[in-house]
Amino acid sequence: MIALQQVTKTFSISPTTSFTAVDNVSLTIERGTMTILKGPSGSGKTTLLALIGCMTRPSSGRIMLQGVETSFFQATDRSEGFDSSSLPERFLTEIRRSTFGFIFQQFNLIKGISALQNIMLPAYPTGEQQPVVRQRAVELMEQFDLLRHCNSPVEWLSGGELQRVAIARALINNPIAIIADEPTAHLDSQLSQAFMESIGLLKDSGKTVLIASHDPIVYNSSRADQVVEMRDGRIVQQEPPV
C-alpha cells in the first residue's frame, strides 16, 4: 500500500519566487489496484507520480510505503511500512529500482542500442548476472510480441512497439508497481486501447498501476479502480469517493 499524507511539493524558481506543484495531497493506493490521475497540464499529476516513485522528495508531508522490501528495512518492521520522504538518495534509488517500473510520455528509450538491451538496462546496476536478465528480457519480449525485434535498434520500431518496449523495460526488475506518465500521448486510439489491455493484464497479475493521463481512453477505462482528478496541485474529485 502507498499512503500519501498531506504531501506538498514546492519548487523554488528564484530566491523570492516559488511554485507549488502539489498542494497538501492525501491519497491511499491499495496494492494490486489501478489508480488514474487525471487533470489538465500543470495540474501536478507528473510531480505527484515523481513523488510516489521516489524520484524527488516532498517539501512537506509523508509518503508511506507498505509491503516494500529493501536492504535497509528490517523484516519485522514491514507490516508498519516506512516513510520514503525522509530517506537519503541512495535508498531512494534502491526503492525506485526494485519497487517501481516507469513508463514515460516520450518512452525515453536509448537510441542506437537494441530493443533487448534497452529492456535490460534497468537491471545492469543491480549486479544481476547478464544471462539471467537476458532470459527475463526475452520472456518479456515474447509476452509483448516483440521477439522479432529482439536485436533491432529501437529507432526502427513503430510507436506501438516502442510503447511495448517501454512497458517491458519497466517490468525487467519485477517491480511491485508500474508508474506511467501520459503513456498514450503519442498513440492513436487503437494503440491506446491496446496499451490499456496490456496494463490491465499487469494489474491482473498483481501489480499496482498508477497512471497520469488526460486521455479519456485511460481515465474512462473499466480497468481503473480509482480515478483522482487534480487541478492546481490539489485533488478536486476522487472516484470512488473517499
Added chain:
Amino acid sequence: MHHALSRHRNILDFALSSLLRRKAKNISLFLVYTLIIFVIASLIFFVQALKREAALLLAEAPDMVVQRMIAGRHDLIPTNYGEKISAIRGVSEVTPRLWGYYYDPVFQANYTLLAPDTAPPPPGSITIGSGVARNLRIKTDDLVTFRSYSGTPLLLTVSGIMPLHSELVSADLVLMAAEDFQAMFRMPKDVATDLAVTVANPRELVTVANKIVELFPDTRPILKSELLRTYDSLFDWRGGMMVVMLAVALFSFVIFAWDKASGLSAEERKEIGILKSIGWETGDVLLLKFWEGAVISLTAFLAGVLLAYGHVFFSSAALFSHALKGWAILYPQFRLVPTIDGYQLSVLFVLSVLPYTAATIIPAWLAATIAPDAAMRS
C-alpha cells in the same frame, strides 16, 4: 562481491556498446590520443636509447683529456707535456692522441680521422666506418685517395670495415696509422691532438686537473664527468629539441583533454537523464563514463606506446632521426637497442590516462547530479 563484479561487468558491457554507438567520434578521439602518445613515447624511447649508447661510449672514454689552448681555441699539444703530466702523483698513464676531421669535397662529407694507439692499421691502409664505406661506395681491399695538406693525393688501402653494431660512434670514422695521419696533415711528430690521462683514484681527478693547469696554464683538462653532464643536458627532458617537442605534444594533449572536458553532447546528457530515471545511481553513471574514458585512454596509450616502440627500435626513429641525431651528412644507420625507462612511461601514463579519464568523468558528474524526475519532464 559477486554482485559488485557483475555490476562492473554489466556497466563495462554497456560502456563498450556506447563507444561503438558513437563510432566516428570515438575513433577520432582514439586516433588523436594515440598520435600524441606515439610522439611522446617515441621521444622517450629514442632519447633513452641514445643516452644508453652515449653512456656505453663514454664508459670507455679516458678519465680526463688534456687539450692545449691558444687564444681560447684548441691547439696541438707537445707530447713532452705528457711526460711531465705522467710524473704527477696519482697519474697512472698518459697517452697522446691523434685525431681530426677530413672534409671530402667530392662527396661533401666530413669524416673523423683517428690514429689509434692500440692495434692501429699498418701504414698505407685504413679501417673505415660503414657510413664512410656507404658514402664512398667502397669495400675491403679497395683503394681510396685522400687529399693531403698540400693537395697531393694520399693513396690508402681499405683493410677493414667496422662492424654495424658500433655504427652510432663509428659511422664517419677512419682509422689510420700515426705516420699516415702526420703525413696527411703535415703534423710534427712531437705533437698530439690531445692527451688522454688515466688517474688511478677517481677521487683525485680534480686535484690532478688542478695540478695540470698549475703546471701548464695553457692547457684545459676535460673530465669524463663533464662530458657525461654535457650529454645529459643535451638528451635530457630539459635539453634541446626534446623540450620543444614535448611541450608541443603536451600542449596538444591539454587542448584535446580540454575539448573533451568542455562538455557532453545533448544526446549524451539526455541518455544520462534516462539512465537516472530508470534507476541508475549517480555512481553507476560515473562508473559508465569512467569505463568509456578508461577504454579509450588505455587502448590509445597501449597503441601509442607499441607504435612508438616499433618506430624507434625497428625503424630507427625514421620520423625524427634527422632532427635529433645531429647535423652530420653521414647519418648513422643503426638499430637502437631497446631500452624502456619504466619511470618515464609511468609518468606518461599518469599524465595522460588519469587526466583524460578525469576529463571524461567531470562533465558526466555534472550531468548525472540532475534529479531523476528531470527525464519525466523532458
